[in-house]
Amino acid sequence: MTTESPSINLTSHDDVVRVEDLKVSFYTQLGVVRALNGVSFNIPRGRVLGIVGESGCGKSITGLSIMQLVVAAGRTEGGRILFREDAGQEPPVNILDYGKNSPEMRKIRGNNISMIFQEPMSSLNPCYTVGNQIEEAILLHQTNDKTEAHKRAVEVLTKVGMPNPSRIAGSYPHELSGGMRQRAMIAMALSCNPTLLIADEPTTALDVTTEAQILDLMRGLQSEIGTSIMFITHNMGVVAQMCDEVAVMYMGRVVERATVDDIFYEPRHPYTISLLQSIPRLGRTKGRLASIEGSVPDPYSTTPGCSFHPRCPVAIKGLCDTIVPEETIVDAAKGHTVRCHLNS
């Protein structure tokens, strides 16, 4: 057996997914992008794990890797993605052992893991009605009966709070508002009662009132069906309201992982701390905002040592710029880990 990384042995929960040391690179004409540089984290069953971090840090690629939907230019160069459909299942399957288009992988995508993509328009087909698209997903994996599939499609549309589900089922994506399209996407993702839902910025394009509806909806489904959720977002408000645990990513690595309470009240990584200090806090926000100096790093370059060191206010010269910090345990009981020399 291979040894498992520390974050993984810590949690007492049964994990739906454990990602271990995942490495994905893109080979492009402009150079190599090391999108994931050894990503490790676990998603406890029935919980919501938030994934946060700056644009380009690898959130979407992590989600797409679990689905094996990374485009061909992106090569998986190491790591494992262990998936347990049922609690206690031994041994777990390593998703990366399956071919991208293998029957096993298609079964996982149709029955076990669903994803809500960052751009709803790109994942709904403009030429088919919303109802047709959901029915098709149901026909592919669950039943051969067309009337039954239609009935279930209308059911899931009702579940996601569509005001007039049968009318919506007959509508084309462009006839719906942004919020309705997003709900249609969610309906499609939920039509198979997934074990794991990967939601990639599901509310970013929406207004706060619609966002609140969608979050409410996802919480409901989580408590009703027990779906585990990997919730990708950059909105710390949404994280605070939705997630049980949080993994903070920076340049292709998880730099801190903790319960949502610890992330907000006991953050240890300088990047997490800076991130929290830079958001205006409702009701008490006058004066200067703390900001992270420097700019978001260039994806084609690799930074030696801790990838945050060029922007870190407390970087240690001669250490942080040369040696990559290991993942260390802050609090074993709560599964709090951090990658920073100041914490080791």
Add this chain to the structure above:
Amino acid sequence: MTTDDMLLEVRGLKKHFPIRTGLMRRVTGMVKAVDGINFHIRKGETLGLVGESGCGKSTAGRAILRLHEPTAGEVIFNDPVLGKIDVTQADRETMMKLRPNMQIIFQDPFTSLNPRLTVGQIVGEPLEIQHRAKGTELSDRVAELLQEVGIRPENMTRYPHAFSGGQRQRIGIARALALNPSLIICDEPVSALDVSIQAQVLNLLDELQAKYGMAYLFVGHDLSVIEHISDRVAVMYVGYIVEMAKTDKLYFSPKHPYTEALLNAIPKADPRLRTRPERLQGDVPSPANPPSGCYFHPRCRYAKDICSVERPPLTDIGDEHFVACHFARELSLTGVQPLSDIKLQMPPARSV
């Protein structure tokens, strides 16, 4: 206080877009994107403008600058040289003189800069058009402007694609600053940026205002950002301003049911303060086919009979708190609870 500290007064401003259908492209309806809004901005002040997507915020900003020709209404701008002028009636020559004083920064840092011009040309263009500077004087001024927004002047000869989103937004700000405007319309200037970069740009806007005293009309949809940056805030719903007040008033004691719903829906950045906001029923109505009476009535939980019949005008209920609701004085609504102040400390620096 004299009325002279008034910089901009917008009265009854409307912008309707025709809907054309069929082969003959006949006008079959109107999108009432901005439908009779009133507000004012004082010199050196920041007015935040919030509302859901499609409610007409950008259209309002553009109509003020006549980037969209207004359908009706007045836009009285207090020009430092020309005095008070109705922008909607100004002829070409007057517009040429007014333009330098009213600038705009756009949302998308990736499409709002001309990719074929160098950064120096982009920032210098307004100076050239207005014949304010040329030759070395021009490049000195551009260098100074770039420095002001935190871009190294050596970058003058590079093209926009070589810059990150936050840097491009700074370049857009430098361009808007070039002519020392007294008003800058900021149309979602930080919405496309990462939080860490957003803080840099917000701080920059603050510093520039403290230094040069220009006023901002700051359009946005992140209510925490709007609260941070604004002296006063106006809330828009389907082409109409429904509430406008000093920032604290609007956030802590809103008087319009829509404002209340918006504030309660903000996801609070504190896991110990979990809220389940009351769901707003239904979707935002289309500005091509708005409801009767108060546009908010189909979704409003306080609606009474009169609400579907009569549209409430925007009324001052005291201390510059404007509300467009028949029951503004009677309703007792809930605002935001200030978030607790979580004190976070960087770990102390160390050496090897």
